[in-house]
Amino acid sequence: MVYGYKFHGKWELNYAIWLDENLIEWQRPNEVFQYTMNDKVHHYTPDFYLPKTNEYIEIKGYETEKDRCKWRDFPLKLRILKRDDLKLLNIKC
Numbered sequence: 001m002v003y004g005y006k007f008h009g010k011w012e013l014n015y016a017i018w019l020d021e022n023l024i025e026w027q028r029p030n031e032v033f034q035y036t037m038n039d040k041v042h043h044y045t046p047d048f049y050l051p052k053t054n055e056y057i058e059i060k061g062y063e064t065e066k067d068r069c070k071w072r073d074f075p076l077k078l079r080i081l082k083r084d085d086l087k088l089l090n091i092k093c
Helices: 010-021 065-073 083-088
Strands: 033-037 040-044 048-050 055-059 078-081
Touching: 010 048, 010 055, 010 083, 033 065, 040 065, 078 083
Parallel strands: 055 078
Antiparallel strands: 033 040, 048 055
């Protein structure tokens, strides 16, 4: 349920609502994952975790070099959902 959670924009909120409407269990992850960029270690936490499929979800409007570094170093199953992916799910962007 979306109440009590903070989201980084409407796309994340609308995705959380979609998950709830489709009875898909989700969590806001609090694990921190390391990645390197320009020879420096940084930290990253994806937007969602889906326990049933054991995958992390990142909602992304546009892709940057920083994002590609995060995703390249991510050690677990990560799915990136962009505008077109959300539209295919009938999620308002």
